Amino acid sequence: MITLTINGLQVSVENGTTLLEAARFFGLPIPTLCHMDGLSPYGACRLCVVEVGEGPRAKLVSSCTYLAQDGLAVRTASSRVVRARKMVLELLLASCPQSKTIQDLAALHNVRQQRFRQEHEDCILCGLCVRMCEEQMMAKAIAFRGRGQTRSIGTPFDIRSETCRLCGGCMYVCPACQLRCTYTEPEKAVCGGCANLSPPCVGKESFDDMMCYMSPCVACEIATH
Amino acid sequence: MERLRSIEDFQELRDRLVSDRNPKIPTIVIPAGTCGQASGANDLIRVAKRELLARGLTDRNHVRLRVTGCHGFCEAEPSVLVEPDGTFYPKVDPQDMVRIVEAVAEGRRLEDLFFLDPASGQRIERQCEIPFFKTQVRTILARNEKVDPIRVYDYLGSGGYSALVKALAKGEPRWAIQEVKTSGLRGRGGAGFPTGLKWELLANQRNGHGKFLVCNADEGDPGAYMDRSVLEGNPHSIIEGMLIGGYATGANEGVVYVRAEYPLAVKHLVIALRQCRELGLLGQNILGSGFSFDIRIVKGAGAFVCGEETALIRSIEGKVGEPRQRPPFPVQKGIEGKPTAINNVETWANIPVIIADGADTFAKVGTKGNTGTKIFSLVGKIKNTGLVEIPMGITIDEIVTKIGGGPVGKARIKAVQTGGPSGGCIPVDRFDLPIDYDSLTQAGSIMGSGGMIVMDEKTCMVDVAKYFMNFLKDESCGKCFTCRKGIQRMHEILEDVSEGRATLDQLDLLEELATAVKDTTMCGLGQTASNPVHSTLRYFRDEYIEHIVRGRCPAGVCKAFVTYSINEDCTGCMLCTKACPENAISGVKKQRHAIDAGKCIKCGACITMCKFDAIDVV
Numbered sequence: 001m002i003t004l005t006i007n008g009l010q011v012s013v014e015n016g017t018t019l020l021e022a023a024r025f026f027g028l029p030i031p032t033l034c035h036m037d038g039l040s041p042y043g044a045c046r047l048c049v050v051e052v053g054e055g056p057r058a059k060l061v062s063s064c065t066y067l068a069q070d071g072l073a074v075r076t077a078s079s080r081v082v083r084a085r086k087m088v089l090e091l092l093l094a095s096c097p098q099s100k101t102i103q104d105l106a107a108l109h110n111v112r113q114q115r116f117r118q119e120h121e122d123c124i125l126c127g128l129c130v131r132m133c134e135e136q137m138m139a140k141a142i143a144f145r146g147r148g149q150t151r152s153i154g155t156p157f158d159i160r161s162e163t164c165r166l167c168g169g170c171m172y173v174c175p176a177c178q179l180r181c182t183y184t185e186p187e188k189a190v191c192g193g194c195a196n197l198s199p200p201c202v203g204k205e206s207f208d209d210m211m212c213y214m215s216p217c218v219a220c221e222i223a224t225h
Numbered sequence: 226m227e228r229l230r231s232i233e234d235f236q237e238l239r240d241r242l243v244s245d246r247n248p249k250i251p252t253i254v255i256p257a258g259t260c261g262q263a264s265g266a267n268d269l270i271r272v273a274k275r276e277l278l279a280r281g282l283t284d285r286n287h288v289r290l291r292v293t294g295c296h297g298f299c300e301a302e303p304s305v306l307v308e309p310d311g312t313f314y315p316k317v318d319p320q321d322m323v324r325i326v327e328a329v330a331e332g333r334r335l336e337d338l339f340f341l342d343p344a345s346g347q348r349i350e351r352q353c354e355i356p357f358f359k360t361q362v363r364t365i366l367a368r369n370e371k372v373d374p375i376r377v378y379d380y381l382g383s384g385g386y387s388a389l390v391k392a393l394a395k396g397e398p399r400w401a402i403q404e405v406k407t408s409g410l411r412g413r414g415g416a417g418f419p420t421g422l423k424w425e426l427l428a429n430q431r432n433g434h435g436k437f438l439v440c441n442a443d444e445g446d447p448g449a450y451m452d453r454s455v456l457e458g459n460p461h462s463i464i465e466g467m468l469i470g471g472y473a474t475g476a477n478e479g480v481v482y483v484r485a486e487y488p489l490a491v492k493h494l495v496i497a498l499r500q501c502r503e504l505g506l507l508g509q510n511i512l513g514s515g516f517s518f519d520i521r522i523v524k525g526a527g528a529f530v531c532g533e534e535t536a537l538i539r540s541i542e543g544k545v546g547e548p549r550q551r552p553p554f555p556v557q558k559g560i561e562g563k564p565t566a567i568n569n570v571e572t573w574a575n576i577p578v579i580i581a582d583g584a585d586t587f588a589k590v591g592t593k594g595n596t597g598t599k600i601f602s603l604v605g606k607i608k609n610t611g612l613v614e615i616p617m618g619i620t621i622d623e624i625v626t627k628i629g630g631g632p633v634g635k636a637r638i639k640a641v642q643t644g645g646p647s648g649g650c651i652p653v654d655r656f657d658l659p660i661d662y663d664s665l666t667q668a669g670s671i672m673g674s675g676g677m678i679v680m681d682e683k684t685c686m687v688d689v690a691k692y693f694m695n696f697l698k699d700e701s702c703g704k705c706f707t708c709r710k711g712i713q714r715m716h717e718i719l720e721d722v723s724e725g726r727a728t729l730d731q732l733d734l735l736e737e738l739a740t741a742v743k744d745t746t747m748c749g750l751g752q753t754a755s756n757p758v759h760s761t762l763r764y765f766r767d768e769y770i771e772h773i774v775r776g777r778c779p780a781g782v783c784k785a786f787v788t789y790s791i792n793e794d795c796t797g798c799m800l801c802t803k804a805c806p807e808n809a810i811s812g813v814k815k816q817r818h819a820i821d822a823g824k825c826i827k828c829g830a831c832i833t834m835c836k837f838d839a840i841d842v843v
Binding site: 062 | 700713
C-alpha cells in the first residue's frame with residue numbers, strides 16, 4: 001500500500017494506482033476528456049492536471065498517467081491548477097466550440113468566454129478512438145499520423161482498412177467531435193470505409209453487412225432505393 | 226590493422242605511434258569540417274596535396290599534411306594552421322595555398338597573409354595570440370587540431386584511448402564513476418544533471434537483461450553546431466567516453482543517435498566504429514579485460530522533439546518519436562524497458578579528459594558547482610562567429626567583446642539568446658552575468674546545448690519570439706493539447722502584434738497562455754516553449770508596446786510597419802531595379818530611382834544589391 005496526501009488528506013492506495021483513480025475513489029472531482037475506464041490512460045487533453053510536490057519544485061502533472069508514490073503531496077484544485085484548467089478549456093472552446101461535452105466542462109469551470117480566434121475543428125486528437133480500436137476492439141485500424149499541426153487520425157495512407165469491422169466503437173467514444181459517417185466528404189471520414197466503397201449500382205448485396213450506428217448516411221440512402 | 230588482444234599490445238602500439246609523431250616536423254593543418262568544406266577547404270587540400278607531390282615532399286619527414294575537423298574560428302575559414310609554431314593563416318585562397326606550401330617547406334612565414342586584428346590594426350602570427358582564441362580554454366576543441374578523424378592511429382598517437390586503458394587497468398569499474406562525480410561534470414545537453422550521479426544510478430540498476438548507453442547527437446537547436454564539430458572532428462573521443470562509461474556502469478550496448486542532417490558526422494562515425502572493431506577496442510573481451518561493448522548508429526528522421534530523451538528512446542525502438550511521462554526515468558526503464566543512460570555528445574567528449582588528466586585537474590576550471598568548459602556556437606550580429614570553448618563562470622560580456630570582437634556593423638548589441646528555442650534572451654545591461662547553469666536560469670533563460678545568438682538594435686524581439694514559436698509549432702509532436710494548440714495560439718498572437726492587429730489585452734493573454742503551456746505540458750519541449758515569449762516580454766516589453774500602441778517596429782524589421790524608400794545617395798545604377806522580384810522600382814540610368822510602396826514586398830533584395838547605402842527602411 002502507498003500512503004500519500006491529497007488536498008491535505010492522508011490516504012492509502014494500492015500499488016499501481018494513478019492519482020486520478022485515487023482522487024476519484026475519495027470523491028475529489030477531477031475533469032477529464034481523453035480518459036475512459038477500460039482504456040489505457042494517454043494524457044493528451046491535460047485537463048486532469050494536478051499539482052504535486054512542495055515549494056519551488058512543485059509542478060503540474062496529468063493525474064491519469066502519474067502513479068501514486070509514497071509521501072507525495074497532491075493538490076487537485078490549487079489556484080495554479082484552476083488557472084491551468086481554465087486556460088485549457090478556453091483553448092478547447094476556441095478550437096471545438098460545437099461539442100456539448102466541452103461546453104459543459106467549460107460551464108462547470110466558469111469559463112464563459114474565449115479570447116482566441118475561433119476555429120471549427122472536429123477533432124481534438126484525444127486518441128480515445130485510437131485506443132478503443134486497438135485495446136477493446138483489437139482491430140488497430142486507425143492511429144495518429146503526422147506531427148504537430150499536421151497531426152490527424154485515420155487509416156494508414158487513408159486507404160480503406162481491412163481490419164476495420166465497422167463496429168462504430170470509435171464514434172461511440174468520441175467526446176467532442178460528433179464523429180459521423182461523412183461519405184459526402186471523404187477526406188473527413190476516419191475509417192475510410194465508406195469513401196472507398198464501390199458505387200451502389202455495381203454490387204447491391206455488399207450493403208447487407210454494413211452496421212452504422214449513426215443516422216443513415218448517403219451510402220445507405222442510395223442502397224435503400 | 227592488427228587486433229590488440231591485451232593492454233600490453235595497446236601500450237606497445239601507442240608508444241610506437243607517439244614516437245613516430247615527432248612534433249618538430251612542420252605540419253600543415255587544414256580544418257575541413259562541414260563549415261570548412263563549405264568555405265572551400267577542399268580546394269586547399271587538393272592544392273596542398275598537388276604541391277607536396279610536385280615538390281617530392283611526400284615522405285613525411287620534411288612536411289606533413291593533416292586534414293582535421295572544425296577548429297572553431299568559422300569566420301576565418303578556409304584557414305590553415307602550421308604546427309609546431311602555431312602560425313595561423315585566415316581566409317586562404319588556392320593561389321595563396323601554393324605560397325604557403327612553399328613557405329612551410331622552406332621554413333619561412335608569409336607576413337602578408339597573417340591575421341589582421343581589426344581592433345589594433347596589427348598583424349598577428351600565432352593562433353594563440355589572436356583575441357578570438359586567447360580567452361578560450363580549448364580543452365575539447367584543441368583536440369580537433371591534433372587528429373585526422375578518419376585515422377585511428379592519429380588518435381592513438383596523440384594519447385587517444387589511454388584513458389580507457391587507465392580505467393580498465395584499475396580493475397575496479399566504480400572508480401571511473403567516482404572520478405566523474407568528483408569532477409563535477411554536469412550534462413552538457415542543457416539540463417545540467419550531474420553525470421556522475423546519472424552513472425551511479427545506472428550502475429545500481431540490476432543487470433538482468435542488459436543496460437544501454439546512448440549518445441544524444443540529435444542537436445536540433447537552430448544555429449547550434451557544437452556537437453557536429455566534435456562528431457566530425459573527433460568521433461573517437463565519443464567512442465572512448467562511451468567505452469569508459471560502459472565499463473563503469475555495466476552497460477554492454479551503446480547507441481549513437483545522430484541526426485540524419487549531419488552526413489559527414491555519420492560518415493566519420495561509421496569509419497571510426499569500423500576501425501575500433503578491427504583493432505579490438507569494440508566487441509568481445511576488449512583488450513583481454515573481459516569487458517564487452519559495442520556501439521551502433523541510429524539516424525534521426527528530422528524531428529526536433531526526438532532530442533528529448535523519452536522520444537529519443539522511442540525513436541531508437543523504431544516507433545514514432547513521442548515523449549512519455551517521467552517517472553519512470555530512462556535510467557530505470559529505457560530502451561526496450563532496460564536501464565539506459567543518455568548523455569550529450571559534449572558530455573561524452575569530456576569523459577576521456579577527466580579520466581586521463583584526473584578529476585581534480587578538471588574541477589580546477591570553472592566555478593563551484595559548474596566545473597569544466599562549455600562549447601558555445603557564437604553566431605548572429607557579431608564579428609567573430611564560430612565555436613568558442615569557455616570556462617564556466619566567464620561573463621557574457623567577455624565572450625561578446627573579447628572573443629566575439631564586438632558587433633558587426635554600426636548597430637549596438639542589444640541582447641544574446643542562449644539555449645535556442647527553449648531558452649530566452651538576456652539584455653545587454655545584464656551582460657555581467659557569469660555563464661553557468663544557475664545564473665542563466667535565474668535570468669529567465671537556460672544554458673541549453675550551447676547556442677548563443679547575438680542580437681543588435683536591428684533585431685526585432687517580437688520577430689525573434691515569433692520565429693521560435695513558428696519553429697516549435699512545426700516541431701511539437703502534437704500529443705499534448707496545450708503544447709500543440711498553445712504554441713499555435715502564441716504564434717498567432719505574435720503574428721498579430723507584428724502585423725499591427727493586436728491590442729494590449731492580447732499581451733496579457735499571451736503571458737497567461739505562456740504560463741499555462743509551461744505548466745501543463747508533459748515534456749521539455751512544451752515546458753520550455755514559453756521561455757522565448759516570457760523572456761522577451763520581461764526585458765523588451767516596450768518593443769511589444771511600440772508595435773501595438775504606436776504601430777512602429779523600432780528595429781525596422783516587421784514588414785507591416787516599414788516602408789522602403791530610396792534617398793539621395795542613389796546614383797541611378799539600375800542594379801536594384803533588376804533585383805526587385807516585384808518590379809516595384811522605377812527609374813532611368815543616372816537618375817534617382819523610386820520604390821512603389823504598393824508593390825514592394827520588403828524582401829530586402831534591393832538593399833543587398835545597393836552599393837551606395839541608398840535605401841532607407843523607415
